[in-house]
Amino acid sequence: MADGDILARPESSGGLQRGATLPFEWYRDPAVFERERELIFKRSWQYAALLEQLGEPGDTVPTSVADIPIVLARGKDGELRAFVNICRHRGHLVVPDAGNRSSLRCPYHGWIYGLDGCLKAVTRGRLEENLDTSQWGLLPLQVDTWGPFVFVNFDLDARSLREWLRPVMDSARRARVPLDGLSLWKETEFEFRANWKVAVENTLECYHCPTIHSETIGKWLKVTHDAFRTSCDDYGIISEQDLQPPGRRPSGSPPYDPETNETCVPLPFLWPNFQFTSFPGPRNLMVFTFRPVSSDRTIGCFQYLFGDEADEDFRQRICDFSDQFGSEDLSAVESVQRGIDSGILPYGHLLPVSDITTQYFDDLVHAALTGKDRNR
Structure with missing residues (x-):
């Protein structure tokens, strides 16, 4: 496929108003994946x-x-x-x-x-x-x-990590996300038979939470539109999600301290494939990375870090909760990829309000592949 065809996105720079996804061809074409390796992953932290x-x-x-x-x-x-x-x-x-x-x-x-x-x-x-x-x-x-993270960049002339991280660092500071005194307790990997962008787009929105995650996220966090707040800033997509109030929680043990005075959890995302969150309670950090292997295969790596004060029960509750909704996401993401691979639809339609994070992410992908990346 010629570059001109690969980069022919069916919408103008005003993509949010038009509401088009990236061309579905971009989610299955090995030539696009090779361009992404060069223009996204070798130029980002x-x-x-x-x-x-x-x-x-x-x-x-x-x-x-x-x-x-x-x-x-x-x-x-x-x-x-x-x-x-x-x-x-x-x-x-x-x-x-x-x-x-x-x-x-x-x-x-x-x-x-x-x-x-x-x-x-x-x-x-x-x-x-x-x-x-x-x-x-x-x-x-x-x-x-x-904090506890090591980042690399193939581009020796790229702007500094601190500049790249600014929106995420600001979010973590405001949410008092613990970054010190943590150690790795468990690491889990999921193999998605799907393009990396499908996996990332899924993790950036909670529009699917009431249907896909009704028995996991929906039990312990609110999944209404106003309970999932997002801001998009440079290479950060910063979200926070409200906890279910005590009177609305079902019986059982939530994946956070049930006596907490906190009302929400932070969900900072760093372009192009890194996200973390922390639940109220003893110091904890869940790290999600989506590592592309090919145009139709992605490794999702979930790491769980805790402070020494976190007991075994608290750690296991968080890991079990994450494994459960991770399995639900795996099924949804692979179903999306099967629909895309059919070749029937040229692209999808995004909703200006419910899909705002997906649109912003798609715009970053489009800018990188068409030479309009703000980092260059």
């Missing part, structure tokens, strides 16, 4: 790991961004660095799993890189008289941290 995983010199964590292998490493000098996890020799992955290492050794032909990414040694290198090892280090990425 991507959540990559928890800071606690990289606490000691020599700690290394391999992961991926849009199926591009990367590795984070804490150097002997204490510096945190990130690289493309691909050997400059023949393209083999260098670091296969997390651990503590004194160097990064490619298992294919034994090339050795330092924790600073520099090429230190080449097997039989003395036979290659013109080999300049200084030119063949691992490709570097920007890396920075906020």
